Amino acid sequence: MGLLTPDSGLLFWMVVCFGVVFFILAKYAFPVIINAVDKRKKYIDSSLEAARQANEQLQQAKTEVESLLAEARRQQTAILKEAAATRDQIIADARNRAREEARKALDETRHQIAAEKESAINDIRRQVAVLSVEVAEKILRKELSTDKEQLDFVNRMIAEVESSNNRIG
Amino acid sequence: MKFVKYLFITSLCLLTLAPQPARAEEGKVDVAGIVFGHIEDAYGWHITDIGGKPVRIPLPVIVKSTTGWHVFSSARLEDGAEYEGLHIAQEGPYAKKIVERNAAGEEVRPLDISITKNVLALFINSALLVAIMLGCARWYKRHEVEKEAPKGGVGMMEATVLYIYEDVVKSCVGAQYRRYAPYLLTAFFFILLNNLMGLIPFFPGGANITGNIAITVVLALFTFVLTNVTGSKEYWKDIFWPNVPTWLKAPVPLMPLIEFIGVFTKPFTLAMRLFANLMAGHAGILSIICIIFITAQLGAGICSSMSLIAVIFGIFLNALEVLVAFIQAYVFTLLSAIFIGIAHPQTETIENK
Numbered sequence: 001m002g003l004l005t006p007d008s009g010l011l012f013w014m015v016v017c018f019g020v021v022f023f024i025l026a027k028y029a030f031p032v033i034i035n036a037v038d039k040r041k042k043y044i045d046s047s048l049e050a051a052r053q054a055n056e057q058l059q060q061a062k063t064e065v066e067s068l069l070a071e072a073r074r075q076q077t078a079i080l081k082e083a084a085a086t087r088d089q090i091i092a093d094a095r096n097r098a099r100e101e102a103r104k105a106l107d108e109t110r111h112q113i114a115a116e117k118e119s120a121i122n123d124i125r126r127q128v129a130v131l132s133v134e135v136a137e138k139i140l141r142k143e144l145s146t147d148k149e150q151l152d153f154v155n156r157m158i159a160e161v162e163s164s165n166n167r168i169g
Numbered sequence: 170m171k172f173v174k175y176l177f178i179t180s181l182c183l184l185t186l187a188p189q190p191a192r193a194e195e196g197k198v199d200v201a202g203i204v205f206g207h208i209e210d211a212y213g214w215h216i217t218d219i220g221g222k223p224v225r226i227p228l229p230v231i232v233k234s235t236t237g238w239h240v241f242s243s244a245r246l247e248d249g250a251e252y253e254g255l256h257i258a259q260e261g262p263y264a265k266k267i268v269e270r271n272a273a274g275e276e277v278r279p280l281d282i283s284i285t286k287n288v289l290a291l292f293i294n295s296a297l298l299v300a301i302m303l304g305c306a307r308w309y310k311r312h313e314v315e316k317e318a319p320k321g322g323v324g325m326m327e328a329t330v331l332y333i334y335e336d337v338v339k340s341c342v343g344a345q346y347r348r349y350a351p352y353l354l355t356a357f358f359f360i361l362l363n364n365l366m367g368l369i370p371f372f373p374g375g376a377n378i379t380g381n382i383a384i385t386v387v388l389a390l391f392t393f394v395l396t397n398v399t400g401s402k403e404y405w406k407d408i409f410w411p412n413v414p415t416w417l418k419a420p421v422p423l424m425p426l427i428e429f430i431g432v433f434t435k436p437f438t439l440a441m442r443l444f445a446n447l448m449a450g451h452a453g454i455l456s457i458i459c460i461i462f463i464t465a466q467l468g469a470g471i472c473s474s475m476s477l478i479a480v481i482f483g484i485f486l487n488a489l490e491v492l493v494a495f496i497q498a499y500v501f502t503l504l505s506a507i508f509i510g511i512a513h514p515q516t517e518t519i520e521n522k
Contacts, residue, residue: 003208003382004382005382006382006383007266007281007285007383008282009231009281009282009283009285009288010285010383011383011387012282013284013288013291014291014387014388015387017292017295018295018355018388018391020295021295021355021359022352022355022391024299024302024303025298025299025302025351026351026352028303029302029305029306030302030350030355032309033302033305033306033330034330034334034350036309036314037314037327037330037331039314039315040315040318043315
């Protein structure tokens with residue numbers, strides 16, 4: 001049957017055509033397309049990889065920052081605590097010293113006052129003594145201007161002494 | 170939109186065929202003549218008949234007969250005319266082929282490498298394929314592939330190339346897939362384009378190229394040669410000393426014989442499958458359309474109702490043939506890839522994974 005017998009002329013031309021097409025496409029078309037697609041695929045892969053790495057680095061940086069922040073916060077707390085302690089210490093010291101000073105000053109003042117008081121008392125005493133002696137002298141001089149008066153006085157004195165002795169005895 | 174296109178194509182198909190019954194015998198539609206006239210090769214490209222006169226593109230006849238080389242236009246051989254001792258046989262084993270008469274007066278076939286209808290269509294389609302593919306390749310040369318991906322036509326071609334490359338070539342051939350990718354891709358696009366061009370009912374399409382046994386035989390031979398020439402030692406060992414119980418291969422080499430026959434049946438099935446599918450598709454569409462002209466003599470009522478059915482079936486068959494055009498190209502490539510893969514049964518495949 002005619003349909004099933006390959007025609008030699010067509011066979012020949014088909015070999016030529018397909019050969020030429022194959023040669024051209026295999027040399028200039030398909031490798032170009034496939035290489036380009038491969039290149040793009042590689043580029044996409046590497047881009048994805050780069051993105052992944054960048055993300056990883058970002059994550060790492062984030063954790064680093066976080067740890068740094070935590071450390072800073074911790075140090076801040078420690079410093080604040082230390083500062084507070086120091087402040088308290090200083091205040092306490094200052095208070096103690098002030099109290100001490102105050103106490104010292106007070107003591108001194110007290111001593112001074114006591115001394116002044118004593119001296120003042122002594123002075124007064126002396127003056128009172130002098131004064132009383134003078135007064136007594138004046139009174140005595142006035143009262144004992146007569147003999148009778150002198151006698152009365154002596155008697156009264158004796159009586160006083162006696163009564164006082166009786167009171168004691 | 171596509172539906173409209175198919176309607177358009179089908180109506181054009183009707184237009185090309187419409188005048189043909191006029192050539193047939195009075196009152197009878199020569200369906201076989203129309204169908205075979207279309208699916209067989211011819212020395213001229215018959216486009217249509219206008220006012221009873223055929224419009225043909227005459228093609229060059231190149232023949233080496235006993236009297237030497239002859240190159241002339243096929244128009245000189247029309248209607249059984251003889252030129253330079255050559256004529257087209259009307260019947261016999263060389264019907265519709267150029268023959269010459271030998272001394273005994275018998276018709277003998279000279280060496281005939283004429284540019285026939287199929288050869289011209291082959292040239293056109295090959296040029297088209299090369300243009301399309303080089304056009305795509307040029308896009309990649311003119312653009313930074315790392316910055317943009319092709320859109321539109323180039324994008325479609327890229328997707329198709331990658332589909333075949335990744336799904337067929339890579340997965341079937343094995344480790345050395347890169348070496349065979351250009352051949353398999355060329356075969357795929359060559360068959361696909363010729364299939365699709367064959368579905369276009371008017372010039373420059375419409376030639377039944379991939380439905381011609383000569384074409385499919387050459388394609389199958391390419392696969393056969395590629396498979397067996399590059400086949401590895403293990404492949405030949407598997408054929409002549411396969412891994413079966415010894416009594417199956419000695420003393421009667423039963424399995425080796427079956428395997429050896431298999432070497433030839435593989436490409437044979439490749440050729441026959443493609444040829445039969447495409448030829449049957451063309452014959453089917455043409456037969457359906459011919460219903461219109463057969464029923465034309467049976468009255469207007471039957472003719473119009475049958476025409477409607479024929480057009481609907483024609484659309485359906487055309488759509489089916491578009492699918493078949495792709496499937497057959499795909500199947501040819503897939504089986505070629507598998508045969509090549511079988512010819513390289515290597516442990517490399519496992520190592521590479």
